[in-house]
Amino acid sequence: MSSEQTPFIAVEGPIGVGKTSLSNKIATHFYFHLLKEIVEENPFLGKFYDNIEEWSFQTEMFFLCNRFKQLEDIEKHYLNEGKPVVSDYHIMKNMIFAKRTLKPEQYKKYEQIFDILTTDLAKPNVMIYIHASLDTLLKRIEKRGREVEQNIQADYLQQLSDDYEAFMNHFEQQNPDIPVIRINGDEVDFIEHQSDLDDILTTIKEHINKGEVIS
Incomplete structure (x- = not known):
C-alpha cells in the first residue's frame, strides 16, 4: 500500500471546537x-x-517548524509503511493564523518559508472540518481550562472562525479529490452523544472505502 492510499485523516476547525477529542475517538x-x-x-x-x-x-x-517535523516523521514511520494516521490539525492552518496575525512584510517571509517546507509533505486524503458559533467556542475553551487560552479575545476568536470558513470553502474548490466532512458543533455533540459519534464514524468509513484506501 503506498502512502497515497494509506488513510490519512486531518481534523480541523477553530480553537475550542473539539478537534483533539474527535481525533482521539477516530x-x-x-x-x-x-x-x-x-x-x-x-x-x-x-x-x-x-x-x-x-x-x-x-x-x-515555532508552530510551523514543529508541525513540519511531526509530519515528516509521520510520513516516514507510518504512512510510507502503510500505517493509517489521524491528525488533529492540517498544516495549512498555519497560513490561516499567519495571515491574520502577521504584518505584511512578516507574512511574505513566512509564506516563502512555509512553501519551501511543505512542498513535498504528505497530504490528508480525508478532511474533517468542525465549525461552531462563538458562544460554543468560548464555553468549550472555558470548560477545558487551558491557562494559555484564558486571555483569548472574543473578537479574535470570531475573526479566526470566519477565516476558517473562508479557508475551507477555498480548500474544497482547490482540492476536489479530497472529501471534506463538515460537522456543525452547535448541533452535533460527539462527546456526550454516542449516536452523533457513530454517524461521524460511519461517514468516515464510507469516504475511505470509496477511495479504496481501506478494505
Whole structure:
C-alpha cells in the first residue's frame, strides 16, 4: 500500500471546537495512529495571547517548524509503511493564523518559508472540518481550562472562525479529490452523544472505502 492510499485523516476547525477529542475517538475506533499538534509546549503562546502584534512571528514560526517535523516523521514511520494516521490539525492552518496575525512584510517571509517546507509533505486524503458559533467556542475553551487560552479575545476568536470558513470553502474548490466532512458543533455533540459519534464514524468509513484506501 503506498502512502497515497494509506488513510490519512486531518481534523480541523477553530480553537475550542473539539478537534483533539474527535481525533482521539477516530484513532481509537479505527486503530489509527494519533498525531496531536504541539500547543502548550509553545513558549511564546501565552505572550502571544497577551500581545498578538508583538509575539505573532515567533509563535507562528515555532508552530510551523514543529508541525513540519511531526509530519515528516509521520510520513516516514507510518504512512510510507502503510500505517493509517489521524491528525488533529492540517498544516495549512498555519497560513490561516499567519495571515491574520502577521504584518505584511512578516507574512511574505513566512509564506516563502512555509512553501519551501511543505512542498513535498504528505497530504490528508480525508478532511474533517468542525465549525461552531462563538458562544460554543468560548464555553468549550472555558470548560477545558487551558491557562494559555484564558486571555483569548472574543473578537479574535470570531475573526479566526470566519477565516476558517473562508479557508475551507477555498480548500474544497482547490482540492476536489479530497472529501471534506463538515460537522456543525452547535448541533452535533460527539462527546456526550454516542449516536452523533457513530454517524461521524460511519461517514468516515464510507469516504475511505470509496477511495479504496481501506478494505
